[in-house]
Amino acid sequence: MTLLExxxxxxxxxxxxxxxxxxxxxxxxxxxxxxMGLAGESGCGKTTAALSIMKLLPANGYIAGxxxxxxxxxxxxxxxxxxxxxxxxxxxxxxQGAMNALNPVxxxxxxxxxxxLLHEDVDDEVATKRVKELFELVGLSPNRIRDYPHEFxxxxxxxxxxxxxLACKPKLVIADEPTTALDVxxxxxxxxxxxxxxxxxxxxxxxxxxxxSVLAETCETLCIMYAGKIVERADSVEVFRNxxxxxxxxxIEAFPNIKGDKTMPASIAGNPxxxxxxxxxxxxxxxxxxxxxxxxxxxxxxIEVRPNHYAACHFVKAG
Amino acid sequence: xGNDIVSVKxxxxxxxxxxxxxxxxxxxxxxxxxxxxxxxxSIKQRxxFCLVGESGCGKTTTGKAILxxxxxxxxxxxxxxxxxxxxxxxxxxASNRKKTSARVYVADQEKWAEFVExxxxxxxxxxxxxMGENAFAGILKxxxxxxxxxxxxMAGVKNDADRKALQPFVGxxxxxxxxAKATIxxxxxxxxxxxAGIKPQADDLNIASIKNADxxxxxxxxxKEFVDIGRAKDAMGxxxxAGILKxxxxxxxxxxxxMAGVKNDADRKALKPFVRRVKxxxxxxxxxxxxxxxxxxxxxxxxxxTLSKHNMKAMRQKLQIIxxxxxxxxxxxxxxxxxxxxxxxxxxxxxxxxxREQKVTKALMDAGLRPPKNFMWRxxxxxxxxxxxxxxxxxxxxxxxxxxxxxxxxxxxxVSIRSEILKLMLDLRENRGLSFLFITHxxxxxxxxxxxxxxxxxxxxxxxxxxxxxxxxxxxxxxKALISVVPTPDPKDRTEKIILKGERPDASxxxxxxxxxxxxxxxxDICRVEQPSPVFVxxxxxxxxxxxxxxxxxxxxxx
Numbered sequence: 001m002t003l004l005e006x007x008x009x010x011x012x013x014x015x016x017x018x019x020x021x022x023x024x025x026x027x028x029x030x031x032x033x034x035x036m037g038l039a040g041e042s043g044c045g046k047t048t049a050a051l052s053i054m055k056l057l058p059a060n061g062y063i064a065g066x067x068x069x070x071x072x073x074x075x076x077x078x079x080x081x082x083x084x085x086x087x088x089x090x091x092x093x094x095x096q097g098a099m100n101a102l103n104p105v106x107x108x109x110x111x112x113x114x115x116x117l118l119h120e121d122v123d124d125e126v127a128t129k130r131v132k133e134l135f136e137l138v139g140l141s142p143n144r145i146r147d148y149p150h151e152f153x154x155x156x157x158x159x160x161x162x163x164x165x166l167a168c169k170p171k172l173v174i175a176d177e178p179t180t181a182l183d184v185x186x187x188x189x190x191x192x193x194x195x196x197x198x199x200x201x202x203x204x205x206x207x208x209x210x211x212x213s214v215l216a217e218t219c220e221t222l223c224i225m226y227a228g229k230i231v232e233r234a235d236s237v238e239v240f241r242n243x244x245x246x247x248x249x250x251x252i253e254a255f256p257n258i259k260g261d262k263t264m265p266a267s268i269a270g271n272p273x274x275x276x277x278x279x280x281x282x283x284x285x286x287x288x289x290x291x292x293x294x295x296x297x298x299x300x301x302x303i304e305v306r307p308n309h310y311a312a313c314h315f316v317k318a319g
Numbered sequence: 320x321g322n323d324i325v326s327v328k329x330x331x332x333x334x335x336x337x338x339x340x341x342x343x344x345x346x347x348x349x350x351x352x353x354x355x356x357x358x359x360x361s362i363k364q365r366x367x368f369c370l371v372g373e374s375g376c377g378k379t380t381t382g383k384a385i386l387x388x389x390x391x392x393x394x395x396x397x398x399x400x401x402x403x404x405x406x407x408x409x410x411x412x413a414s415n416r417k418k419t420s421a422r423v424y425v426a427d428q429e430k431w432a433e434f435v436e437x438x439x440x441x442x443x444x445x446x447x448x449x450m451g452e453n454a455f456a457g458i459l460k461x462x463x464x465x466x467x468x469x470x471x472x473m474a475g476v477k478n479d480a481d482r483k484a485l486q487p488f489v490g491x492x493x494x495x496x497x498x499a500k501a502t503i504x505x506x507x508x509x510x511x512x513x514x515a516g517i518k519p520q521a522d523d524l525n526i527a528s529i530k531n532a533d534x535x536x537x538x539x540x541x542x543k544e545f546v547d548i549g550r551a552k553d554a555m556g557x558x559x560x561a562g563i564l565k566x567x568x569x570x571x572x573x574x575x576x577x578m579a580g581v582k583n584d585a586d587r588k589a590l591k592p593f594v595r596r597v598k599x600x601x602x603x604x605x606x607x608x609x610x611x612x613x614x615x616x617x618x619x620x621x622x623x624x625t626l627s628k629h630n631m632k633a634m635r636q637k638l639q640i641i642x643x644x645x646x647x648x649x650x651x652x653x654x655x656x657x658x659x660x661x662x663x664x665x666x667x668x669x670x671x672x673x674x675r676e677q678k679v680t681k682a683l684m685d686a687g688l689r690p691p692k693n694f695m696w697r698x699x700x701x702x703x704x705x706x707x708x709x710x711x712x713x714x715x716x717x718x719x720x721x722x723x724x725x726x727x728x729x730x731x732x733x734v735s736i737r738s739e740i741l742k743l744m745l746d747l748r749e750n751r752g753l754s755f756l757f758i759t760h761x762x763x764x765x766x767x768x769x770x771x772x773x774x775x776x777x778x779x780x781x782x783x784x785x786x787x788x789x790x791x792x793x794x795x796x797x798x799k800a801l802i803s804v805v806p807t808p809d810p811k812d813r814t815e816k817i818i819l820k821g822e823r824p825d826a827s828x829x830x831x832x833x834x835x836x837x838x839x840x841x842x843x844d845i846c847r848v849e850q851p852s853p854v855f856v857x858x859x860x861x862x863x864x865x866x867x868x869x870x871x872x873x874x875x876x877x878x
Contacts, residue, residue: 185800185801186822188818189818192818210734241809252808254738255734256763258766258802262766262767262786264742267738
């Protein structure tokens with residue numbers, strides 16, 4: 001069952017230099033109980049795309065077009081009370097940088113019970129009981145709900161953030177770079193927790209990361225974004241086994257493989273294009289080793305290479 | 320690869336914990352966060368040595384302590400790289416002017432055996448146990464000093480009966496060959512050596528393996544001997560050994576206090592039973608005969624830890640650091656030119672602005688920011704993350720150093736540009752002959768990039784060896800776990816993960832015995848009690864774990 005369907009989403013920012021097209025025509029779907037990964041370099045629009053779903057854009061950002069169909073409602077148009085009732089109750093988010101996302105002067109328990117008290121008609125006691133359950137769920141001691149954020153380590157704060165996202169039993173959780181600032185061992189702990197929670201609670205998830213290997217370990221499907229567009233979309237095994245877009249290939253090769261030979265991974269030279277004056281043709285052409293004339297002139301469409309495997313490149317053939 | 324460029328010996332960095340007024344009344348003892356607690360390694364010229372560990376394991380502190388950006392509490396950091404000779408000369412000249420003798424660091428203790436300084440070390444643990452914590456703390460306070468193998472030095476055993484009992488376990492018995500030569504004649508000594516099939520090391524000779532009457536001949540020339548505690552314990556029982564140790568008033572394991580700091584006569588007397596003599600890597604210039612002075616200056620290194628402020632400034636031109644986070648380590652209000660030229664200004668290098676600009680241009684070129692003119696006058700926020708890190712590299716390069724500490728230089732960068740920065744550093748090694756101490760928590764990066772790896776856990780190195788050996792054939796359970804959790808890009812190519820429970824313990828409350836035991840899946844009884852010492856695995860590969868202590872009581876307890 002499709003829980004979320006994003007079609008032709010365009011999110012722009014007004015800046016002094018002009019309109020910045022951070023997300024420029026993005027399609028994807030998230031199934032119930034499935035995890036989808038959004039991958040790409042910093043500045044490619046992956047966080048903006050996710051924030052658009054929850055309508056948490058900064059003041060100068062706006063949804064310029066497209067549809068965000070969440071359980072029969074177009075999130076792109078929902079406003080006011082209606083939006084407020086969906087936010088956090090149906091869709092919640094684990095913000096980037098657990099170190100700074102918590103309020104330092106409020107006890108963590110109070111921060112978690114806040115959305116519960118707001119969204120549900122319950123009293124303090126019930127909310128506190130729920131917070132304790134949530135703490136146990138994410139592997140924290142329930143005795144610590146009256147502690148302040150600084151009393152927790154980085155990994156534990158990330159667990160608090162996850163508990164907070166789960167407070168109102170949402171159907172969709174967006175996790176924005178959930179492990180980026182963490183050590184490898186803590187990263188493994190958090191990924192294991194997210195995977196088990198997803199199974200246990202039948203959560204749908206959108207996980208955002210620049211680290212493809214993290215997504216490979218947690219997601220069923222993957223979208224690779226580049227400069228505001230999706231360049232490849234397929235289930236994660238397929239993406240790694242059979243990458244079609246040169247950018248995807250580059251990202252996969254950029255990984256040091258600890259199980260393979262001791263060779264230096266390749267890198268993708270150059271920088272992403274300026275999104276205020278986006279190039280006319282393929283946005284990756286400037287950095288692409290395959291680029292030909294056509295790439296500078298015409299934008300490649302996202303075509304189905306195999307069943308359920310899409311790629312946007314002039315040199316892939318529909319099969 | 321050539322000689323060592325930097326040698327770190329028994330380095331300790333302790334941070335005192337602040338105490339409240341009441342706490343200071345209740346106890347005299349100051350507690351510490353032992354961020355780095357006795358680590359030893361050396362880095363060869365043109366080598367990339369990698370320290371890997373979780374955050375808080377002390378890897379960054381180690382890097383900073385080498386440059387003395389934090390002051391080490393104990394141990395030595397010696398520099399043998401280019402430019403050392405001039406600096407060493409400056410240091411010795413300066414001390415000549417002050418009519419004191421300069422100290423020179425030597426890596427090879429044996430070769431300079433007759434000249435190296437010795438210290439009296441008191442055994443802190445033992446002293447505390449016998450005389451009580453408070454009395455001991457009092458001595459420390461009056462002394463105004465801070466606390467700084469598996470062998471027992473027989474010199475401490477005075478009781479004849481005890482000496483006799485220990486004799487069978489002597490594993491190392493060093494004979495002074497020159498003394499022996501002078502007394503029994505060179506020919507006879509050569510005959511003995513031929514019979515035994517051994518060669519003396521420099522002027523010292525280990526005669527433990529000689530079994531016949533020859534041993535008797537050489538006996539009078541023995542200058543030091545060590546008892547193999549493990550064997551002695553097995554043979555005579557722990558209790559008997561403990562008795563001897565008690566009478567000998569000495570203890571095998573080190574947690575030592577340098578007696579030089581204890582000035583009070585009564586205290587010296589009280590501590591005397593706990594003192595043992597320890598050899599240092601220091602040689603006093605004044606003790607060296609004239610003809611060997613040149614040789615010493617050539618072989619000796621500079622001990623970074625004891626340099627004066629003035630000399631340290633010169634030293635830092637050779638030792639530089641690339642900081643972790645390019646988003647926070649660059650001053651946002653300075654242009655890139657100002658950031659990179661600052662070290663030149665501080666060190667008064669370059670006669671005029673034009674000369675400085677030339678140097679900055681070269682550093683930018685070497686760091687891959689080309690053409691330099693396009694970058695020089697921009698501000699940090701005007702360049703991308705990867706370029707910022709290159710600015711950090713250029714800033715470290717501008718003084719033309721020989722050794723770089725790279726503190727997580729790629730952790731904050733996108734995967735797609737990480738290898739660009741890594742390749743840049745490899746190029747610098749090729750073209751400038753740089754050596755690196757590379758600090759990272761990402762074993763994947765360490766694997767593809769470094770020549771040797773040291774795995775750190777809570778202030779100690781638990782495994783050390785050539786990169787391929789450590790990654791493909793890990794011995795320590797912690798290394799194994801770290802390798803297993805490195806995410807693999809291919810979803811089909813998965814092996815089972817060893818996810819350790821909990822997080823690293825607080826460095827102010829270090830667990831007893833092996834520091835890793837509370838999280839170790841293979842914990843044995845001995846791990847709670849005894850600290851493992853490094854065990855040889857293969858050429859250059861060492862591990863500190865009781866699982867691999869062969870023939871020790873640990874193996875038996877593990878069975």
